[in-house]
Amino acid sequence: MEAEEIKKAVRQNDNDSRRRLFEAYYKKTYAVAYNILRSRENAEDITQDAFIKAFQNIHQLHDETKFGAWLAVITSNLARNFLKREKRIDYTDREMIYNGASEADYTEESALRSLEVERVRKAIKNLPPDHYQVVVLQYYYDLRVEEIAKLLKLSPGTVKSRLYRARQKLAGELELKDGSACLNDKGGEGEQ
Amino acid sequence: MTGQGKPEKFNDELIREALARDFESIEAPPADECWRRIEAGLHGRRSPGQKPGFGWARYTAVAAAVLLLIALSSIGILQVTDIAAPMAEETPLEEVQVEKTPGEEAPVEDALVEDAPVEEAPVEEVPVEEAPVRATDEKTDALQVEETEAPEEAEEFEVALEEETAEPAAFEVAADPSPPEWEQVINGNLHFEEAVLLNAGDGPDYQGAVYRGEEEKLLWVKSQVDQEKPNSFIEHLVEHIQAESLKIEIINGYIYFEVAGQPGLAWQEDDQNQALVVLSGLISRQELENITSELD
Numbered sequence: 001m002e003a004e005e006i007k008k009a010v011r012q013n014d015n016d017s018r019r020r021l022f023e024a025y026y027k028k029t030y031a032v033a034y035n036i037l038r039s040r041e042n043a044e045d046i047t048q049d050a051f052i053k054a055f056q057n058i059h060q061l062h063d064e065t066k067f068g069a070w071l072a073v074i075t076s077n078l079a080r081n082f083l084k085r086e087k088r089i090d091y092t093d094r095e096m097i098y099n100g101a102s103e104a105d106y107t108e109e110s111a112l113r114s115l116e117v118e119r120v121r122k123a124i125k126n127l128p129p130d131h132y133q134v135v136v137l138q139y140y141y142d143l144r145v146e147e148i149a150k151l152l153k154l155s156p157g158t159v160k161s162r163l164y165r166a167r168q169k170l171a172g173e174l175e176l177k178d179g180s181a182c183l184n185d186k187g188g189e190g191e192q
Numbered sequence: 193m194t195g196q197g198k199p200e201k202f203n204d205e206l207i208r209e210a211l212a213r214d215f216e217s218i219e220a221p222p223a224d225e226c227w228r229r230i231e232a233g234l235h236g237r238r239s240p241g242q243k244p245g246f247g248w249a250r251y252t253a254v255a256a257a258v259l260l261l262i263a264l265s266s267i268g269i270l271q272v273t274d275i276a277a278p279m280a281e282e283t284p285l286e287e288v289q290v291e292k293t294p295g296e297e298a299p300v301e302d303a304l305v306e307d308a309p310v311e312e313a314p315v316e317e318v319p320v321e322e323a324p325v326r327a328t329d330e331k332t333d334a335l336q337v338e339e340t341e342a343p344e345e346a347e348e349f350e351v352a353l354e355e356e357t358a359e360p361a362a363f364e365v366a367a368d369p370s371p372p373e374w375e376q377v378i379n380g381n382l383h384f385e386e387a388v389l390l391n392a393g394d395g396p397d398y399q400g401a402v403y404r405g406e407e408e409k410l411l412w413v414k415s416q417v418d419q420e421k422p423n424s425f426i427e428h429l430v431e432h433i434q435a436e437s438l439k440i441e442i443i444n445g446y447i448y449f450e451v452a453g454q455p456g457l458a459w460q461e462d463d464q465n466q467a468l469v470v471l472s473g474l475i476s477r478q479e480l481e482n483i484t485s486e487l488d
């Protein structure tokens with residue numbers, strides 16, 4: 001969905017527009033919820049609640065083009081609160097099926113790249129919810145630290161610190177896996 | 193946005209690619225079913241096979257929560273994480289108000305609503321007369337539950353304990369002669385100012401730390417009392433800071449309270465009661481909640 005289309009849909013907020021927004025963001029929203037909750041059923045419920053909240057409060061979104069990021073914040077906050085309420089992190093439902101492309105078609109270079117991406121993907125999924133949240137907002141939704149801080153109602157310092165720690169964790173995890181890190185603890189805006 | 197060096201760009205790119213792959217490849221349940229439930233939720237009706245979402249606890253859940261509250265309070269079993277009002281045991285239960293919000297987690301709302309201060313969080317109060325659940329007996333011997341028309345999204349409850357006008361907290365405390373090791377900076381912008389001993393009330397002394405930001409002042413308190421009930425902790429804490437008004441809400445396992453119009457948040461960690469109280473400036477509930485997760 002193009003930025004203009006998103007803007008229009010957010011402004012209209014009628015049933016058709018909502019449906020278009022839902023279709024554009026359903027999988028991403030579910031992925032955010034699932035990666036925090038590790039439970040399909042709970043992720044489904046949180047996804048549903050996140051869309052309802054978003055559509056009901058859509059007038060509070062000042063920059064319509066940021067709908068995706070805003071929805072991700074709602075989703076991750078709902079999921080985090082759910083975990084806090086439950087006081088647990090359920091790792092029992094981690095065998096998620098992914099439709100990864102067949103690796104047979106890859107050249108050696110692209111296969112290596114793909115493996116690396118896969119390792120990073122798995123490492124990202126192991127981040128704590130508050131770190132995962134800022135990583136998604138910065139790297140997927142391309143938000144600046146100040147924008148993330150505003151959305152999360154945190155100070156930019158806290159956001160930077162979370163991003164920094166998230167990258168450190170990613171680097172640490174990837175290094176631990178095979179002794180050759182593909183990430184260092186730098187990158188992005190979060191250098192301390 | 194990204195680092196300037198090549199390796200960092202490469203790393204950032206890897207993260208982006210990994211997230212994109214994750215979002216695109218995840219096998220989500222059928223979208224149509226979810227959409228049907230969203231539509232039903234938006235129109236305030238339950239669709240066939242609809243799961244009760246976390247944010248849509250129904251009237252019955254509220255009634256059950258209130259009953260649980262009374263029962264737990266009366267037998268003295270109450271943990272911070274229980275959906276029960278800890279003050280109910282020691283303070284007559286005046287009334288139970290049911291609030292309606294667009295979702296279940298009010299703190300979340302604070303975070304998702306841009307520029308919306310906590311006070312403006314979209315919470316509609318249901319007038320007491322119209323509240324679907326009302327506990328009338330002060331000592332909880334009998335609980336009257338009136339079945340009136342329940343709002344669909346009724347899910348939080350507030351126990352109004354006292355109606356006195358809030359007075360500014362006259363915060364007079366002594367310096368702590370043997371303070372524990374307090375964090376130097378919390379929330380990225382609140383700096384440790386002084387360790388204090390809260391000993392103004394009749395209850396046990398508590399150790400605390402005052403943090404100061406540009407305009408904000410926050411008190412972090414830890415209790416050393418074993419087996420202390422959260423309600424007693426909050427009561428004593430409020431006595432210590434010499435405030436007279438107290439309003440409690442239990443949301444998502446946290447105890448939110450209000451002292452002299454300022455928010456506070458209490459929780460238990462390793463059976464030890466702790467609280468954050470805003471003394472001045474604007475710190476939202478969501479920020480308080482975020483601070484507690486940082487402190488973990």
